[in-house]
Amino acid sequence: MPSVATLLNRIWYGNSPLRWALWPVSGVYLALARLRRTAYRRGWRPAVETAVPVIVVGNVSVGGTGKTPFVIWLAGQLTQRGRKVGIVTRGYRGKGTVWPQAVTRDSDPAEVGDEPVLLARRTGCPVVAGPDRVACVEALLENHRLDVVISDDGLQHYRLARAFEIAVVDGTRGMGNGLCLPAGPLREPPSRLQEVDAIVVNGPGFGHAGVFRAEAVVTKVYGLKGGTERTLESFRAERVHAVAGIGNPQRFFDLLIDAGLDVEGHPLDDHAEITLDDLTFDEPGAVLITEKDAVKCEHLQPDGVWCVVVDFEFDADTAARLMRLILRDAGARA
Numbered sequence: 001m002p003s004v005a006t007l008l009n010r011i012w013y014g015n016s017p018l019r020w021a022l023w024p025v026s027g028v029y030l031a032l033a034r035l036r037r038t039a040y041r042r043g044w045r046p047a048v049e050t051a052v053p054v055i056v057v058g059n060v061s062v063g064g065t066g067k068t069p070f071v072i073w074l075a076g077q078l079t080q081r082g083r084k085v086g087i088v089t090r091g092y093r094g095k096g097t098v099w100p101q102a103v104t105r106d107s108d109p110a111e112v113g114d115e116p117v118l119l120a121r122r123t124g125c126p127v128v129a130g131p132d133r134v135a136c137v138e139a140l141l142e143n144h145r146l147d148v149v150i151s152d153d154g155l156q157h158y159r160l161a162r163a164f165e166i167a168v169v170d171g172t173r174g175m176g177n178g179l180c181l182p183a184g185p186l187r188e189p190p191s192r193l194q195e196v197d198a199i200v201v202n203g204p205g206f207g208h209a210g211v212f213r214a215e216a217v218v219t220k221v222y223g224l225k226g227g228t229e230r231t232l233e234s235f236r237a238e239r240v241h242a243v244a245g246i247g248n249p250q251r252f253f254d255l256l257i258d259a260g261l262d263v264e265g266h267p268l269d270d271h272a273e274i275t276l277d278d279l280t281f282d283e284p285g286a287v288l289i290t291e292k293d294a295v296k297c298e299h300l301q302p303d304g305v306w307c308v309v310v311d312f313e314f315d316a317d318t319a320a321r322l323m324r325l326i327l328r329d330a331g332a333r334a
Contacts, residue, residue, distance in 0.1 A: 005269065012176040012185040022183035030180045033156075033188050040158040048134045051141055053148050053163035053330040058155025060192050061185040064247025064270070065170040066202035066216055066312065068115055068292065071152050073214075073312040074166075075123040077323055078148060086144055088136035089116050089152035091129030093271040100130030100139045109296045114271060117295045119152065133160040148330060155196075156187055163330040165196040170248065171205035171213070197329055198322060202312075212314065212322045216255065220309040224294060225301045232308065236260045241287045243279060245272035245296075252290055255310065261288075268293075279305050 011019045039045040057074065059065045071087065078085045091101065091113035101107075103116040104127075116129040126144045128136040133154050140149060151160060155167060169175075176185040193199055199211045222229045240261055244252040245268035253265040264285070268278065274297035279287050287305045289297070294307035314322065 005267075008182075008185075011183065012179075013173060014177075019177055019179060019183045023179065026180045026183040029182070030189060033180065037158065037188070037192075045159070047159055047161040049161045050134075050137050050149065052146050054137065054151055054154075054160060055148060055164045055166065055326065055330055056151045056154045056157075056160075056162040057166045057168065058151075058153050059168050060155070060188050060190065061170070061173070061176060062181070062187060062247070063170075063173070063185060064249075064251060065168045065173075066214070066251075067153060067168045068118065069216060069310055069312045070166075070168050070200055070202075070214070071119060071150055072122045073314075074326075075119075075125050075150060077319070078150075079123070079125070081323075081327070083147040084145060085123070085125045086137075086140040086146045086149045087119050087123065087125050087127045087152060088133050088140060088149060088154070089113070089119060089127065089129050090131060091116050094129060100128045100132065100136040102139065102143070103127040103129050110273070114292050114296050115152070118292050121295070122291075133157045164198075164326055166198045166200055166326075167193055167196045168200045168202060169193075169206050169208075169211075170251070171201045171203035172251070173248070174206045198325060200322075212318050214312045214314050214318075216251075216310050217313050218255065218259065218308055219311045221288075221306050222309070224289075224298050224305045224307060225303055230306065232256070232259050232261070235286055235288070235306075236262075238262070239264060239283070239285045241266060241281050241283075241285050243274075243287060243289045243293065244268065245274060245293050246270055246290055252308075252310075256288060256308070274300075276300055276302060 010016045057071050075085050094113035096111040103112050103120045105121040107117050109117045112129045120127040128139045130136045175190045180186045201211045201213045218232050242253050242263050243266045247270045249267035256263045279302050291309050
């Protein structure tokens with residue numbers, strides 16, 4: 001029997017007639033989403049302004065679009081230009097009871113969530129996690145002198161005023177069947193993309209005008225036990241197990257397949273806890289996992305498990321155009 005996630009993916013990204021059974025509920029969801037958006041746009045509910053510009057990175061659809069690698073890329077670009085950058089994020093599935101929480105590279109992913117720890121490690125920027133983005137920004141500014149704050153996955157968190165909005169779209173999946181939850185994968189209608197300041201598309205597809213297109217590339221593969229590095233191509237001679245507890249595991253599997261690997265995919269729920277059982281299989285072969293999953297299981301020191309580091313890459317002209325737009329509209333110095 002297929003899992004709930006598998007069934008929903010068939011409905012959202014296929015032609016399943018079940019979407020029409022869920023469509024009335026989607027209509028109610030859409031009406032509420034539009035009402036909430038209108039309330040903030042018209043000032044019926046006030047958005048909180050902060051002392052520094054906020055750049056919001058998010059998506060219109062649920063599931064993995066490549067948002068985290070883009071936040072890492074953006075933080076690096078701003079830092080290279082001399083900006084002092086802070087990051088706020090949800091900390092989804094973190095079991096902490098006190099929020100907001102400052103996150104460091106050594107924080108426990110079980111307490112604060114896997115994405116905040118990954119962001120702290122990869123960017124070197126101060127990171128604060130919690131469900132209230134306004135409180136997170138205030139906590140950042142109390143302890144750090146910053147020029148700009150990136151709000152990770154904050155597109156629908158309208159209580160936090162923003163200087164610039166970026167929507168990240170999976171080029172392969174696009175908007176799915178174009179319907180809102182639960183009949184489709186959308187948090188807001190596709191028209192919401194007309195209101196953001198920039199659309200970043202991860203990979204080929206989704207031919208929307210004026211997008212900034214990026215490619216996810218493997219930049220490093222290392223063993224969780226010992227840290228030995230290998231090239232991704234060195235795994236072509238064997239069948240590998242790919243384990244992914246991310247929003248779109250198939251994107252990770254396809255990345256490996258496109259590199260010429262013989263892959264047995266093992267999808268897990270997004271943000272799932274990783275145990276040794278999840279990394280152990282009867283069939284021989286190396287186990288490849290995502291960087292987001294690695295932060296949750298590296299303490300286990302498993303043998304034969306390799307972390308695949310994926311980064312966003314833009315061509316030089318696209319990157320320059322996007323950064324000029326951000327620096328101009330976010331009020332940061334050029």
